[in-house]
Amino acid sequence: MSSSSTFQRTSFVRRALLSMLGLLALTVLVMTALVIRHDHPLDIPSDQSRWDALALPDAQPPAGLSFTTFLTAQSAGAPEGLIVAGGSWFTPRRPVQFAVLIRHPKGNLLFDTGLGLRHAEHFAENTWWHQQLFAYTMYTPVKTQLTQQGMADLPLRWIVPSHMHWDHIGGLQDFPATPVWTPLRERQTAAQGRPPAFLATQFQGVQHWLNLEFTHPPVLGFDQSHDVYGDGSVTLLPLPGHTAGQVGMLLTLPSGQRYLFTADTTWTLEGIQRPADRSWLLRQVLRLDHSEPQNQQAIVHLHQIARRFPALKVVPAHDERVYETLPRFPQFAD
Structure with a gap:
């Protein structure tokens, strides 16, 4: 050549x-x-009179009420800019998957379960691509953590999933005799859903379903609520958008400290503080919400609550930084 x-x-x-x-x-x-x-902050109504008039509901949490959390798994990680609009693309975040246990004299409640004993079997329902995208580090299921502390027979009156995505209900089958309390619409949507959001094997073995209905008075700007124990200590709130029947939870401790668990409306506290949705780029790759407009309305609603009540501790379901401030089993807070 x-x-x-x-x-x-x-x-x-x-x-x-x-x-x-x-x-x-x-x-x-x-x-x-x-x-x-x-990727810009969501619009906030200029008229703040409605939100300025909000008041925290009355609550009489009984002596003996306490709560803890169980870290079951943690995401392999992603840039913050992907997880929340306006976040840094150079800051890594590792979302967590955890459960909340509330001990109450009238019965114990588990809010979400995180991943469970059969997590590997369930996760295998996903395609290779989704397994890489949602890769996680497995820690210890709730059931195992209870057993390790000699509490394997702890009675649970209810399990309340914030919603029925795979990373929130992976432990349902670990408590087969415990009634699962969820809005009917959420359950119907999950039954018709497909991976990666909904994994049918996680909830097919549930023995007792209870329909969660919001029939109690308005709370924090939500038109309806459900006072679980009748004392205002645990109030469930309708937060549809991310899923058809997502549920939030307002917890009031005997100490007076209040927590607002906001499920997957946002994945980080920054999303509520700005307020901002998940990254536009991620929302083009994946269908993240049942109704994106409805979820964005919920984000703004939560932003207004957080602004009105700065002492209220807002807890998105996957924010690893917020999680570090919560009690971790076997420690309880009251």
């Missing part, structure tokens, strides 16, 4: 590589411009 032919081929390869790099750079610039354009 002549030196001229070699030179021509080398030049062609170089031009091709430069063209590919140029195309890649252009793609990155276009995507960056789109993210910047779309």
